[in-house]
Amino acid sequence: MKYSKIPEVTIMRLSAYSRVLNEALDRGEKIISSKGIANLTGVSPDQVRKDFAYFGEFGVRGIGYNIVELKYNISKIIGTDRNWRVAIVGLGHLGGSLVSYPGFLTRGFKMVGIFDVKDIGEKYGDLYVEHIDDFEEIAKREKFDLGIIVVPREAAQGVADVMVKSGVKAILNFAPVMLDVPVGVELKNVDLSMFLEMLSYYMSLNN
């Protein structure tokens, strides 16, 4: 992972702020205070201000932040001011649910390829299931930026290799296994049980 000035936890919070800003816009609001953002995200107002200071966003004292401007600045930092082309491999229960995950498209991630080793030709929304063996060929046309892996652990490294070979620059891996990818390809592992474990930690403290 390369050096970057903004810590990963800040990026996670920026992502959460950005969601809250969208909701405020939907309600017709134009200005929001750091306290308002704090309330809606469960982060302290001080932390909100510190996070925005990373990119020189200070708002107007006693008034707050212009929501449209703030949202635009955050999306420029996170990189969601552009459209990323996403391919998903593995259409089991979880993979199938991710194809139509509503949060993706609205946040700049467009699903443009879905792959598996079975049910080839089956339709998900506007997309047809393609065989993983055709990934590289289809990638030439579809120019995938980002790949999501939702296959069994034994198959995950093979899929990652094909993605890397096909020019995918970032991989979100749901398989419970550490993958090898070359420098220059970003990898993020998601383990949903981690979230339960964090809750488990807090519940244990209470007991």
Next chain:
Amino acid sequence: MKYSKIPEVTIMRLSAYSRVLNEALDRGEKIISSKGIANLTGVSPDQVRKDFAYFGEFGVRGIGYNIVELKYNISKIIGTDRNWRVAIVGLGHLGGSLVSYPGFLTRGFKMVGIFDVKDIGEKYGDLYVEHIDDFEEIAKREKFDLGIIVVPREAAQGVADVMVKSGVKAILNFAPVMLDVPVGVELKNVDLSMFLEMLSYYMSLNN
């Protein structure tokens, strides 16, 4: 959220270490170095040692950590040394996939109740879908510790209220909305697009 000495990011890493320790045990290993854990999780060896120092785990210099012992100590901290009883509400694509998510049971989270407003009586593994209106009654018998919400955003607060009333102590919320829960109930929001946004951030740095 209550005060606790161990930062949340450390808990997240402990969760990742614990997964790696399980894998090492599966391979028949008995001892692991902080460097070994570091390699397998993408965390620096220094950070691994710092994280373990939170609970006074120092290993043996030049030898490493006893895996079984380390795993046990981590699970005591995270609270996965006991069994948590989990109820899930909302059996759409994502919710349905979580019922059988393999990582949950193996890490101490037992799914004991599944609820929706439709498809009542349908079977998922050993469980039958119950109506959300019966949640409180069933909770008396099943004693849910932890609730997972995977319903549309408009329905999420109502479900959270029922869970709280029924004695659920922690909620994992997948609905894209901030929920109000009383002090003493832990809440964790999961937004899967956040992971893509973190990748998006790193991809933007590369361009």
